[in-house]
Amino acid sequence: MEFVQNFPFFSIILSLFAGPLCSILNGKWAKRVNLAVITIILAMSSAVLAFTLRTGDSYVYMMGHFPAPWGNEIRVGMLEALMAVFFCLIMLLCMIGGVLEREREIESTKQNLYYIMVNLLLSSLLALIYTNDLFTAYVFVEINTISACGLIMIRQNGRTFEAAIRYMIMSLLGSGMLLLGICFLYDLTGHLLMSNIKEQVAILNASGQYHMPLLITVGLISVGIAIKSALFPFHAWLPDAYGYSTLSSAAILSSLVSKGYIFLLVKIFYRVIGFDIVRDSKIINVLFVFGVIGMIMGSISAIKESNIRRMIAYSSVAQIGYIYMGFGFGTELGMIASLYHIISHAATKSLLFVAASGITDASGDSTDFFDLTGAGYRNKLAGIAFTVGALSMVGFPLFTGFISKLLFAQAAVDSYHKLLPALIALAVSTILNTVYFMKTVIRIYTPEKREVLAKKQYQVITMKDQKWKSAALVCFIAINLFFGLYSEPVVGLLERGLKIFA
């Protein structure tokens, strides 16, 4: 066994222990440790990715040298490695981009608490990506929930409290259902290790025994994760949580946290229950319908918003709807489209949040739509970044959103029956996205009237003023363009990874 293969385990442990470490450091050092940890893990994950690409297969890693079914296992393939690399990258950029806001909005005594939460969050995400064991998955789901809650709440004002509470309630509800589902599975199959469960489920399905309980189990698990990842109609907690928390929290929550749960769902579908059984259970039809409705309703709510952060948050609801629609097709193409969209959306949404904060900085910190007039001229980089993000959301060629749209559409054409609703929903959703995103783009490039400018005295922000944020924005734009223009290798990787995922 090569040294590289230990890296996933190291990543999880490192971030897990960095958490308590930050509790004894002060804010400045905690920040540095945090950034260092993320960077190291990024490097390690890249090495793992290179390794899996080389071998072309996934491997199983036993933790603590206890064999199954008692010990803990993690499994590493191309798909997992890619996700790990990507999540680390985005988290790094989000943390860099949100530095200023954290210094401003969090009390100095509580700064290090934030970094504890972030480290825990990172470890739980990595664990969810790599784990091969349902129980571990559940534990880290809970850790994820708590740290996410902390991330929301760290900026102390009434709104975030309310948001955190709402988030907590909904999330725990979801976790509860997930736990129920896991218990049923354990009951039915007697195993907690994913591959073992799958064998048993296959046997059960073939014999026709316990058909109803199995169905209910799949349903519980799906709904539980759906609640946690804010699928319509379980999305009510999202706008507040993303809208009012500090910048890096919003960015991380929207790009990574919900995606972690979705990835877990994919894993459960493929590795625990078996995709054929899932498809036959028709649960994917339910997901499809909610996904499509979410696509439309999310955008409609976004149009009604006049707070730019909440508008972007509602957009997330719509985008998560896209992902579930992709699941709903029940085909390999659909899965690949959804997986790609996980990556694409993560990159774009975090870009939008950071860019939006740049715009609001140049508008006296107001997030109200009308105060943003002309912001594109006051903070040029943020304006361009926001435009790039908006165009990507709309599905403009050259950007990653276009590739997502293309993949979804091709998946739709492939599945004859869901074809028409999916394509029409795609088209309508594009139009709706255009309405609120391009409206904003036009507004930030409409010059403000002189009287208003004189009164409000907005600050003009150049790249030099906010070095870290500008660097983050440039990186985000580069990532977006990269995926827009060179998506083929990534899609190929997803395809291969999915094949060996089960």
Place this chain on the structure above:
Amino acid sequence: MNSVILVIVVLLPFLAGALVPVLPFKNRRQMMVYVESAVLLNSVLAIAMLIAQPQDSFVLFRFTSDLTLSFRLDGMGTVFAAIVSVLWPLATLYSFEYMKHEGHEKVFFAFYVITYGVTMGIALAEDVVTMYCFYEMLTLATLPLIMHTLTREAILASRTYLYYSLGGAAFAFIGVIFILVYGSTPNFIPGGVLDLAKVGDRTNLLLLIYVLCFFGFSVKTAMWPFSKWLPQAGVAPTPVTALLHAVAVVKAGAFTVMRITYYSFGTEFLRGTWAQTVVMIPVIITIVYGCSRALKETHIKRRLAWSTVSNLSYILFGIVLMSPLGLAGALSHMIFHATMKICSFFCAGSVIYKTGREYIHQLDGFGRRMPKVFAIFTISGLALMGVPGLCGFVSKWNLVKAAVSSENPLAYVGIGALLVSALLTAIYMLTISIRAFFPEKGFDYSTIQDVEDPNWMMLLPLVIFTVAMFVFGLHSGPVLSGLESIGALMR
């Protein structure tokens, strides 16, 4: 000639335009010279390319192994590219004089030149994905031009334009996907690329997708019920409205519809089906609707914009006849209407530029003081009406010839619509001329004492267009033969 010229004429304007805000010009005149030279150089290269007719394609970029951005020149592309490359330098010349009064010229001319490249990209696209990408880019490149004056009206107009265009592209996208999946190749081949074996018995689905795709692309042609954006965009400076909304943007929309009908889905597949009927109906409605709105409109540029709405549907009518003659007729009207409409817009622009007057009722008696401009305007009005001897008659003749020989009863209704439209065109164009030349007895000319003909930079393009209208009207043979040979490629 090497096929790399294809990509040069597309990318050179991008480069030249992007440099406009950056280069240090000492004065306005320098910038003017730079822009005009860039545009002229590109046009010269384009025309050389059109004469040399390179046969190979050029792949600029690969998204994936089957999705590429690639260019190739064929008959139809030649026609559109020719229109664009001839008209752009003339329009640029005109706009120099015009934009003297406006401001923020650098950004304006930057995007103006970039749009040239984007339009050439649409003309030279080899496959449907390339065309779609440049189609989307066209919306974005022209947006700052509409928004230019940054007044409330302009912002609203640009928003409407954006929503309609991107919305239409969203539905057109569905068609693009289907062509990719059900076609043997994404490239444009005369007669269509649909793999009928793959289609199987899903004919109705494909027809439905064609209808959606048609509607999606036709938003840019301002077909009813998507006409609202075009007259609103009249708020932009006249060179923009004239060039873009009489020539580039709307003709690009018609061009894309031509491509998907004749070169992607294929007329053999579409002719005689319910899809043809469904798309023909709004086209015929638009022919009359555009003219009746033009009649009610009293703002000059908006009246001409509604006239464009109607005339674009003449082109669409030729397309939906789905026959070789129909395509030839549509192409001829594309060329001739561009000439006529850009001429009318420039006349209107001269009036607005010289006197600031934008409404029809303010133009009484102008014929005496701006005789050249109004004489040319009258000629363009006669051409639009279809008086024999001018080019409008020829293109109308070809369209109707195609309609009559199609023996489709709905096409006969279309012929009636065309003639009703001709009558309405006569009314809304000639009343302007008559009021200008024959104001009521006792009209006080001292109210328009300051009115005068504009200088050579604005008059020269007008004269050139007038000559063109007569030449096309009296000697259209060679052009028509060329167009009919393009049409004959279709089965």
Place this chain on the structure above:
Amino acid sequence: MGALIILSAALPIIAGALLLLSLTAERRCAKGPAREVAEPSAQKLRVLHLQVLVILSISALLAMTAAWSGEHEITLFELIKGIPVYFHTDGITCLFVTLSSLVWLLSGIYSFVYMKHEGKEKRFYGFYLMSYGVLLGLSFSGNLVTMYLFYELLTLASMPMVLHNGSREAIMAALKYLFYSLCGAYLGLFGIYFLYQYCDTLAFVPGGSLNLGLAQGKEGILLLAVFLMILGFGAKAGMLPLHAWLPAAHPVAPSPASAVLSGMIAKAGVLATIRVVFYVVGPDFIRGTWVQTVWMTLTLLTVFMGSMMAYRERVLKKRLAYSTVSQISYILFGLSVLSPTAMTGSLLHVVFHSIIKCSLFLIAGIFIFQCRKTEVSELAGIGKRMPKTLWCYTFASLALIGIPPASGFISKWYLAQGAMEAGVGAFGWIGPVILLISALLTAGYLLPITLKGFFPGREGAGLSVENQEPVLRMLVPVAILAALAVILGLFPNLLVSFFSQIAGTVM
């Protein structure tokens, strides 16, 4: 010889255009916001009149030579692929060319005096000459598209004459003329498109060139197309339902313009109808169909309605305009019956009506010019002041009513006979009855002027008896026309045989 055709038509057009251009050039140099040009001196005016007269005479000479010296043709460039601009002379051409030249020359001489009243002579003569040239071109046209080209140009060239005096009424009337004519032209164009597809050629061939094989199964749409053409070209001829421009345009136009408008330009509609029905489609195609029935109905309705409206109208020029509406529909009725005799009658009536109506309008103009009287009621006792004029009026009226031996009688006779022997069912006798009623009404609206003019009775008491006869240059053309109206009726044989021959070749 073909070049003569081109020359005769081109000469007046170019001359007219040059006149207009020189006017524009003068304006460019003029001062003041309106760039008004000073009224020309008497000397300049005389030169202008001479120029116009010379051009008219030369063109007339050339045109008549070209027309009467046998069949000629000349093809110019191709307007559309496969359709050239093509000129050809035949019997119909001779008729129209001669009539046009006569009417234009005589009205022209008259107008030299009349236009002193109106002013802006240069503009008027520019369009007057251009209209003449275009009408010649129309008469010489050898195929449908050439004819359509000149038809459109005729509307455009004659419209400025209608709005000459620049009043709001005149502009409105001119617009009405323009749009009714254009509407009619486009209806005609609709038909031309279909005939292009289904006829062997669009050139004029006696008896038509409809390809019955091609047209198999398409009769419905073809009949509709022909019907729309008849309606459309009938607009210029003042046939219901597109006749409304005529009564509006005539009162406001200067009298010489009204004369040529009613005299010849309205006949362009007749010419177009003849060409379409007899030389492209062929009368056999529409004989017995609903097209013929509706056409006959419309013409008879127009005949009746026109006369009724004329009877009730008080403004003289408007009364004459309604009379034109009615009378031209006599001609169209004769054509619609589709029999050789009736066609002879129609062609005769073309000649007679042109001459008569021309003289009547010129006389109406004299009343306006000499005494400023426009309404019929004001003309009591006019005979005492201008006896010669009124005698000319009387002769012309008698001819129009159809009192033998004046010319109108001959044409009406042929029309009635043609209707009766054509085998068109009820129309065979309804037609002549309506013609008779109309004749009575005609008498009713024309003769009272004569009677009240010579025998004013109580109304004439106290009126002056000064001589208000117009000068010779105005009186002589009128007299010539009135005389012709009577003489042609006394010696019609040449005309009758000429027209019978034409009718024979097409049916």
